[in-house]
Amino acid sequence: MPPRRRHRRVVRLSEVDRRRLEAGELEGPVQALHARDEAAPAPQDEDTRSGDDERLLRDVPPHWGRH
Numbered sequence: 001m002p003p004r005r006r007h008r009r010v011v012r013l014s015e016v017d018r019r020r021l022e023a024g025e026l027e028g029p030v031q032a033l034h035a036r037d038e039a040a041p042a043p044q045d046e047d048t049r050s051g052d053d054e055r056l057l058r059d060v061p062p063h064w065g066r067h
Helices: 015-023 029-034 051-058
Strands: none
Touching: 015 029
């Protein structure tokens, strides 16, 4: 029986995270994996959806399911 090969998980940082790491904004690559962008907009309530949002939600393929 051949010896088992060991597999290593490889994660590549995005260009933005690499720059943040070089600038000292992040302490290490692991922090980049778990960092959450606080500037991301909060999810919209149904009351604040635009007409285009409603159209996109109506046109969801059936295999994607609906909420």
